[in-house]
Amino acid sequence: MNQRPAQARREHARTRQARTRHARCAGLAVAILCAGGWPARAEGDREYGAYLASQCVTCHQATGKSAGGVPAIVGWPPDQFAAVMTSYRRKERDNEVMRTVAAALSDEEIAALAAYFGDLKATGGP
Ligand code: HEC
Numbered sequence: 001m002n003q004r005p006a007q008a009r010r011e012h013a014r015t016r017q018a019r020t021r022h023a024r025c026a027g028l029a030v031a032i033l034c035a036g037g038w039p040a041r042a043e044g045d046r047e048y049g050a051y052l053a054s055q056c057v058t059c060h061q062a063t064g065k066s067a068g069g070v071p072a073i074v075g076w077p078p079d080q081f082a083a084v085m086t087s088y089r090r091k092e093r094d095n096e097v098m099r100t101v102a103a104a105l106s107d108e109e110i111a112a113l114a115a116y117f118g119d120l121k122a123t124g125g126p
Contacts, residue, residue: 044078044108049116052109055101056117064122074122078114085110 053062061067064074073081087093088102089110105113 044111044113044115046112046115046119048109049112049114052105052113053116056113059097062120064120072122074117074120076114076118078111078118081114081118082107082110085113 056073059070060073061070062074064072066072076084084093085102085105086107088095088098089105091099093099102110
């Protein structure tokens, strides 16, 4: 009879330990999920891209046509688009206009533009 409380305490302690372990696992799972969330967040914000694109479509056609020596830039895979913009910014790619345009853009802005233009489809017709 007087062993019971001690046993109960031990049981209780064990349960608490198990709970602590559980909580730690949950914390780890959340950490992993959060880490997994980063690449998705690195993807550009399309709405922001649409806003930024107003400065690009004075030269580039949003319809995906090349016009007046300005190439089409819609429907590209975003990482490829971002790589090209980054190489203009680093002055590795040759074109004064695009170097100047890219120099003013942050990584986040380039990602946003890549997401926006990447989603546009070239439309047919004149
Ligand atoms: C003043 C006109 C002008 C503006 C504004 C402009 N571009 Fe360009 N862009 C060009 C020209 C011209 C080229 C072609 C350069 C060449 O032939 O080397 C080009 C090339 C590019 C290319 C590479 C295309 C390819 O096929 O290699 C990308 C990507 C691009 N521009 C994105 C943008 C983005 C994004 C913006 C807006 C932030 C922008 N451009 C603003 C004129 C412009």
